[in-house]
Amino acid sequence: MVTAIKERTTVEVTVQSKSEFQPENILTVNNLEVFYGEKRAVNGISMIVEKNAVTALIGPSGCGKSTFLRSINRMNDLIPGASAKGEIVYEGLNILSDDINVVALRKEIGMVFQKPNPFPKSIYENITHALKFAGIKKKSLLDEIVEESLKKAALWDEVKDRLDKSAYSLSGGQQQRLCIARTIAMKPTVILLDEPSSALDPISNAKIEDLIVKLKKDYSIMIVTHNMQQASRVSDKTAFFLSGDLIEYDHTEKIFTNPSVKKTEEYISGRFG
Amino acid sequence: MFMNTRSKFDQNLKELKSLQLNMAAEAETAIKNAMLALLNQDIGLASKVMNGDQVIDDLEYDIHEKVLQLIAQQSPVAKDLRRLHVALTVSSEVERLGDIAVNIAKSVVHIGNEKYLKELSEIPKMMEMATEMLTEAITAFYSEDPALAKKCAEKDDQVDEMFGDILKELLTYTPQNPDSTNQIIQLAFVCRSIERIADHSTNIAENVIYLETGKRYNLNA
Numbered sequence: 001m002v003t004a005i006k007e008r009t010t011v012e013v014t015v016q017s018k019s020e021f022q023p024e025n026i027l028t029v030n031n032l033e034v035f036y037g038e039k040r041a042v043n044g045i046s047m048i049v050e051k052n053a054v055t056a057l058i059g060p061s062g063c064g065k066s067t068f069l070r071s072i073n074r075m076n077d078l079i080p081g082a083s084a085k086g087e088i089v090y091e092g093l094n095i096l097s098d099d100i101n102v103v104a105l106r107k108e109i110g111m112v113f114q115k116p117n118p119f120p121k122s123i124y125e126n127i128t129h130a131l132k133f134a135g136i137k138k139k140s141l142l143d144e145i146v147e148e149s150l151k152k153a154a155l156w157d158e159v160k161d162r163l164d165k166s167a168y169s170l171s172g173g174q175q176q177r178l179c180i181a182r183t184i185a186m187k188p189t190v191i192l193l194d195e196p197s198s199a200l201d202p203i204s205n206a207k208i209e210d211l212i213v214k215l216k217k218d219y220s221i222m223i224v225t226h227n228m229q230q231a232s233r234v235s236d237k238t239a240f241f242l243s244g245d246l247i248e249y250d251h252t253e254k255i256f257t258n259p260s261v262k263k264t265e266e267y268i269s270g271r272f273g
Numbered sequence: 274m275f276m277n278t279r280s281k282f283d284q285n286l287k288e289l290k291s292l293q294l295n296m297a298a299e300a301e302t303a304i305k306n307a308m309l310a311l312l313n314q315d316i317g318l319a320s321k322v323m324n325g326d327q328v329i330d331d332l333e334y335d336i337h338e339k340v341l342q343l344i345a346q347q348s349p350v351a352k353d354l355r356r357l358h359v360a361l362t363v364s365s366e367v368e369r370l371g372d373i374a375v376n377i378a379k380s381v382v383h384i385g386n387e388k389y390l391k392e393l394s395e396i397p398k399m400m401e402m403a404t405e406m407l408t409e410a411i412t413a414f415y416s417e418d419p420a421l422a423k424k425c426a427e428k429d430d431q432v433d434e435m436f437g438d439i440l441k442e443l444l445t446y447t448p449q450n451p452d453s454t455n456q457i458i459q460l461a462f463v464c465r466s467i468e469r470i471a472d473h474s475t476n477i478a479e480n481v482i483y484l485e486t487g488k489r490y491n492l493n494a
Contacts, residue, residue, distance in 0.1 A: 229348055258486075258488075
């Protein structure tokens with residue numbers, strides 16, 4: 001599927017060593033800088049994102065974590081004046097290259113936003129809309145994908161009898177899981193979540209968190225969250241951002257029990273932010 | 274640029290530490306009084322130690338309640354979490370120290386006014402070393418000083434050695450002094466208690482190091 005993103009050409013991977021680009025890693029970010037006009041929002045970040053793991057990005061508002069997340073499926077392209085330097089290597093391709101097919105890229109690296117944003121269509125059509133756009137017309141296949149996606153998003157049992165109803169009839173938490181199902185339907189490898197449950201009640205939040213942990217079996221997940229407990233509950237690795245810099249990146253257990261950097265400790269324990 | 278958003282929590286932690294230090298001071302006084310009671314065969318002081326243990330138990334209860342409340346309300350992480358964990362562990366250690374003071378005091382009562390078979394000389398030395406360890410452990414805890422904590426724990430082996438030597442000596446008195454078996458047994462109990470004071474002090478020292486570094490050390494090994 002990756003060949004659809006670009007005519008395959010090998011990218012010189014200039015991270016520490018090629019041997020680090022192992023199958024268990026899904027993304028290698030090398031010296032990424034992101035600018036909004038003249039202003040640099042991300043200051044040359046390098047990190048390796050593990051496959052089939054949940055990676056949490058934390059930090060105070062304006063630290064660059066969402067900008068970083070949006071770089072990974074080129075969503076910043078939609079912001080006038082935004083530009084990026086460095087490399088984000090995915091399946092051997094630098095996805096920041098000009099010749100990347102960003103539509104194909106976003107099928108593989110899907111994104112779910114803070115506020116649930118279902119289409120003003122039925123639950124069924126929310127899932128099938130992009131699939132039809134991608135050329136899938138066969139009803140039985142669409143039905144199969146809808147069921148599979150909704151099951152994976154832990155929503156099937158709640159909506160299977162009303163697939164033709166408007167997505168707006170769902171609760172906020174259900175709408176967010178529908179958005180996750182919509183992303184899953186495109187069979188991505190990476191799912192980016194930008195504060196996916198910050199607008200939800202505690203029960204819906206718990207369902208989303210439970211879902212995130214289950215989904216990592218099939219997908220690599222990156223989540224931006226302001227909720228420290230959420231980061232500590234769902235993620236395997238945590239990256240702490242501050243003023244555009246990656247301050248510390250380590251196993252989540254280490255970050256939340258005994259971080260190596262004082263600033264990280266101060267932030268996670270709420271001493272500033 | 275950034276403001277401290279946890280001033281209430283920081284104030285709660287200060288109050289918790291103050292409770293812990295009160296508790297440690299109570300236990301330290303109880304231990305010292307129990308030892309003084311033994312040396313002077315002061316049954317009145319021994320009774321005071323026994324009656325005072327409830328204060329230490331109540332402080333332990335207060336600390337545990339406070340810690341649970343802070344865990345529930347403040348979702349502590351990293352050093353805050355270790356601090357609360359250490360508060361629970363250390364308060365249990367200190368509560369045991371209070372019980373040890375009571376045990377020594379009970380032995381004083383059991384021995385009563387019976388003249389000691391031999392003037393106590395080695396037991397006071399052992400007591401001195403154990404109380405020195407206790408004071409160092411509490412000071413290290415107060416000042417969060419891992420170096421002092423390590424220094425404290427280094428004395429544990431010496432106390433263990435003294436315990437072995439005194440016990441051997443006490444056993445040699447048994448055949449010649451069958452009427453004083455009770456006294457010999459009680460003094461052996463006291464020595465065992467003093468040895469435990471050193472162990473609990475070492476455990477407190479380990480917690481100081483854990484609080485500061487996040488790493489666990491077995492200083493008793």
